[in-house]
Amino acid sequence: METVELLLHPVRIRIVHAMYDGRTRTTTELRSLLPDVSKATLYRHTGLLVEGGLLAVADEQPVRGSVERHYRLNRGRVVLDPETAASLSLDDFRRAFAVATATLMAEFDTYLDRGDASPVADLVGFRQYSLWLSPDELAEMIAELREVIVARATNEPTPHRTRHLLSPIVFPAEGPPTGGDTPS
Numbered sequence: 001m002e003t004v005e006l007l008l009h010p011v012r013i014r015i016v017h018a019m020y021d022g023r024t025r026t027t028t029e030l031r032s033l034l035p036d037v038s039k040a041t042l043y044r045h046t047g048l049l050v051e052g053g054l055l056a057v058a059d060e061q062p063v064r065g066s067v068e069r070h071y072r073l074n075r076g077r078v079v080l081d082p083e084t085a086a087s088l089s090l091d092d093f094r095r096a097f098a099v100a101t102a103t104l105m106a107e108f109d110t111y112l113d114r115g116d117a118s119p120v121a122d123l124v125g126f127r128q129y130s131l132w133l134s135p136d137e138l139a140e141m142i143a144e145l146r147e148v149i150v151a152r153a154t155n156e157p158t159p160h161r162t163r164h165l166l167s168p169i170v171f172p173a174e175g176p177p178t179g180g181d182t183p184s
Contacts, residue, residue: 027069
């Protein structure tokens with residue numbers, strides 16, 4: 001299965017997101033992060049990610065008569081190169097967006113279903129901004145955001161840190177203005 005097909009599934013992309021912090025995890029640990037996903041479904045999709053090379057078995061430990069595998073994400077395999085992205089059709093992008101939003105909804109439902117969810121205290125936010133940007137300004141803003149995010153992506157878990165999900169989505173809402181009308 002190609003990388004794009006592997007990533008265009010809500011359960012598989014949630015596994016990838018759960019693994020993106022660089023830590024190794026067992027399927028039991030993944031189940032605690034994805035409690036709404038059945039054990040059989042988690043095992044099946046983890047196996048497909050291993051077969052596709054997106055996950056690797058980092059370690060195996062015997063546990064009560066079976067083997068417990070620790071998985072590590074192959075980060076380089078889950079980022080689409082520019083050529084692959086350029087080869088995607090508009091329907092591929094539509095499907096990818098649908099998977100991304102379904103994934104985001106599932107993660108948010110999982111958060112709300114926890115016994116201790118407190119959106120106000122947890123600073124939950126979902127704002128939408130409308131920005132007028134040239135292609136160069138957009139590229140600069142994306143680079144700046146990436147820099148801010150990457151600087152924190154290697155934070156290790158501590159008793160004072162909570163794992164947060166950040167899901168930036170950027171797309172043009174309309175074309176540039178025509179004629180003499182310019183925003184003020």
